[in-house]
Amino acid sequence: MKALISVVTPLLLLACGSGAPSSTSSESRAIVKDEHSLSNPAEVRVEHIKLDLEILFAEQRLKGRAILKLSRGAGSHTLVLDTQALEILGVEGADGRPREWSLEPAVDRLGRALRITLRDGDDEVGVRYRTGEGAEALQFLSPAMAGGEHPYLFTQGESILTRSWIPCQDTPGVRVTYDANIIAPRPLTVLMSADRRGGSRELVQDDGIDEERLVWSFEMTRPIPCYLIALACGEIEERPISERCSVYAAPSLVDAAAEEFADLEEMVSTAEGILGPYRWGRYDLLVLPPAFPYGGMENPTLTFLTPTVIAGDRSLVSVVAHELAHSWSGNLVTNATWSDFWLNEGFTVYCERRIMEALYGLERVRMDEVLAGEGLEREMQEMQAWQTVLHTNLTGKHPDEGFSGVPYNKGALFLHRLEALLGRREFDLLLREWFDGHAFQSVTTSDLESFLAERLPPGAIDLTDWFEGVGLPQDAPHFESPALEQVDEELERLAEGAAPKELETAGWVTAQWLAFIRHLPADTDAETLALLDQAFGFTQSGNAEILAAWLERGIASGYAGIDARLESFLIEVGRFKYLGPLYRALVQRPGGRERAREIFERARPGYHPVSAGRVEAILNENG
Ligand code: BES
Ligand code: ZN
Numbered sequence: 295m296k297a298l299i300s301v302v303t304p305l306l307l308l309a310c311g312s313g314a315p316s317s318t319s320s321e322s323r324a325i326v327k328d329e330h331s332l333s334n335p336a337e338v339r340v341e342h343i344k345l346d347l348e349i350l351f352a353e354q355r356l357k358g359r360a361i362l363k364l365s366r367g368a369g370s371h372t373l374v375l376d377t378q379a380l381e382i383l384g385v386e387g388a389d390g391r392p393r394e395w396s397l398e399p400a401v402d403r404l405g406r407a408l409r410i411t412l413r414d415g416d417d418e419v420g421v422r423y424r425t426g427e428g429a430e431a432l433q434f435l436s437p438a439m440a441g442g443e444h445p446y447l448f449t450q451g452e453s454i455l456t457r458s459w460i461p462c463q464d465t466p467g468v469r470v471t472y473d474a475n476i477i478a479p480r481p482l483t484v485l486m487s488a489d490r491r492g493g494s495r496e497l498v499q500d501d502g503i504d505e506e507r508l509v510w511s512f513e514m515t516r517p518i519p520c521y522l523i524a525l526a527c528g529e530i531e532e533r534p535i536s537e538r539c540s541v542y543a544a545p546s547l548v549d550a551a552a553e554e555f556a557d558l559e560e561m562v563s564t565a566e567g568i569l570g571p572y573r574w575g576r577y578d579l580l581v582l583p584p585a586f587p588y589g590g591m592e593n594p595t596l597t598f599l600t601p602t603v604i605a606g607d608r609s610l611v612s613v614v615a616h617e618l619a620h621s622w623s624g625n626l627v628t629n630a631t632w633s634d635f636w637l638n639e640g641f642t643v644y645c646e647r648r649i650m651e652a653l654y655g656l657e658r659v660r661m662d663e664v665l666a667g668e669g670l671e672r673e674m675q676e677m678q679a680w681q682t683v684l685h686t687n688l689t690g691k692h693p694d695e696g697f698s699g700v701p702y703n704k705g706a707l708f709l710h711r712l713e714a715l716l717g718r719r720e721f722d723l724l725l726r727e728w729f730d731g732h733a734f735q736s737v738t739t740s741d742l743e744s745f746l747a748e749r750l751p752p753g754a755i756d757l758t759d760w761f762e763g764v765g766l767p768q769d770a771p772h773f774e775s776p777a778l779e780q781v782d783e784e785l786e787r788l789a790e791g792a793a794p795k796e797l798e799t800a801g802w803v804t805a806q807w808l809a810f811i812r813h814l815p816a817d818t819d820a821e822t823l824a825l826l827d828q829a830f831g832f833t834q835s836g837n838a839e840i841l842a843a844w845l846e847r848g849i850a851s852g853y854a855g856i857d858a859r860l861e862s863f864l865i866e867v868g869r870f871k872y873l874g875p876l877y878r879a880l881v882q883r884p885g886g887r888e889r890a891r892e893i894f895e896r897a898r899p900g901y902h903p904v905s906a907g908r909v910e911a912i913l914n915e916n917g
Contacts, residue, residue, distance in 0.1 A: 344361040382423050624642055666706070820852055
């Protein structure tokens with residue numbers, strides 16, 4: 295093992311600079327072929343995107359222009375871009391005059407290629423366009439759904455949705471810088487995953503100042519994949535946490551949010567201590583309306599977050615640690631294709647746990663690890679073999695079909711295994727070297743394989759089994775948590791006839807309650823659930839994790855006490871992590887499919903197109 299240190303250390307010393315990359319770092323690598331993009335970056339590559347867009351709430355569209363700065367190989371006269379549901383209004387070359395273009399027929403799941411004929415000297419092209427009705431990245435919310443008096447818009451780019459609001463080379467193997475001028479109606483605020491350039495300005499037109507609209511300007515100077523370009527617009531207020539961290543949210547929520555995330559600066563500096571300098575300038579959080587389809591999304595400089603993580607006691611802040619960790623795994627070092635998605639998420643779950651351990655102690659993290667391990671094993675039992683592989687084969691599939699606990703939790707187990715193998719000190723040096731040596735680059739599973747093969751003792755681990763194999767390898771770590779064992783002891787007492795009120799639950803944390811609910815015997819009847827509810831108030835829980843686990847449990851046992859809460863939850867919350875299991879539990883009940891359809895009908899206007907599509911698929915499964 296000594297040898298490892300001597301290999302790692304000198305490289306580490308060379309690579310510990312911070313800030314923007316040298317201009318060569320992302321150019322030195324060949325572009326990896328990506329089956330989920332129709333674009334042609336190997337011939338002509340987009341390097342910078344300049345956006346001029348107006349948000350039209352009445353039409354639920356964006357309209358404007360993207361100017362794409364190009365790097366061209368000799369003899370390439372065609373630029374191919376990804377689009378989805380975009381209406382192209384015109385294309386101009388570097389001289390401002392029209393260029394020939396065509397929108398190719400739609401390709402299943404991938405949208406339509408926009409093919410532009412370039413002239414010599416076209417080092418940029420301008421595409422005028424507006425977004426279409428089926429734009430998958432955009433979610434417009436009515437004032438009611440935004441929880442106030444004004445409408446709201448947010449974008450969600452990952453995995454291949456950015457093409458529905460920006461014509462671009464929508465592959466994570468291509469990195470761009472961007473700047474943007476966004477016009478929005480007063481008094482709304484616009485935020486992007488970029489540095490804000492001087493707040494908002496009045497819009498000056500030929501006939502004077504427009505009283506109704508403002509222009510907001512942004513600049514991202516570090517090269518990022520297109521899926522990380524993000525925009526939000528609504529009634530939003532800011533609460534500073536530290537010099538580089540703020541929390542943004544709707545006025546009615548912003549104080550509670552600032553309270554919940556008061557540890558934000560500490561989280562960033564803790565992460566830096568483990569992973570290396572934070573290279574993105576600011577780290578802000580934007581708490582979105584409950585319709586937001588994910589727990590969090592790691593948009594650079596500005597994590598997007600579901601309000602369901604605001605539990606009032608900071609018990610769900612691991613979601614923030616997770617999105618913050620993506621500032622290294624994902625945003626700094628990016629999966630080059632969606633088959634390498636586990637490189638983003640597996641590394642991030644591991645790093646999230648390291649941050650949480652440093653801040654809140656090992657005991658808390660162990661509980662999460664055990665729960666994640668149980669979840670993974672449960673999930674894998676229902677999966678097809680290909681879905682249990684880290685390096686997934688997505689040919690003929692949408693990248694989101696590879697989305698499951700496998701890239702997250704099997705991915706993290708791989709890193710825990712490496713840590714166990716090397717010891718934490720050496721493993722940490724290796725991790726730093728991986729991030730520093732691939733900063734602002736996009737990487738594949740085979741890049742990781744070569745990197746590790748050069749640095750690990752021969753025969754120490756079967757990398758091919760981990761990356762390409764089905765299920766869990768023999769040497770996958772297994773975690774134990776005394777705090778969760780305590781929960782199982784109380785469950786045993788319950789099974790032996792103890793009344794819920796007699797159980798020793800004082801001081802239990804969220805993970806213990808989750809284990810309690812999930813470990814209830816499958817045949818627990820509705821009467822028992824009613825007693826538990828009386829004793830512990832699960833149906834009224836303000837903790838979304840506990841509530842969602844409880845609702846799922848209640849559906850399975852036909853416990854009517856949850857019905858009203860279940861419906862209001864499904865109508866208010868768009869986070870797919872909750873919607874999926876709840877709708878799945880519903881359709882498994884006698885008559886449940888009809889009930890689920892009826893609720894979905896009412897809830898659908900509030901769901902993101904992606905969540906809505908997936909729920910619909912569940913409602914139609916084998917029926
Ligand atoms: N990057 C993901 C969200 C994502 C993945 C969006 C794939 C689109 C396609 C984000 O970092 C994430 O993993 N969010 C989790 C939370 C996390 C704590 C596991 C979520 O949304 O539940
Ligand atoms: Zn993630």
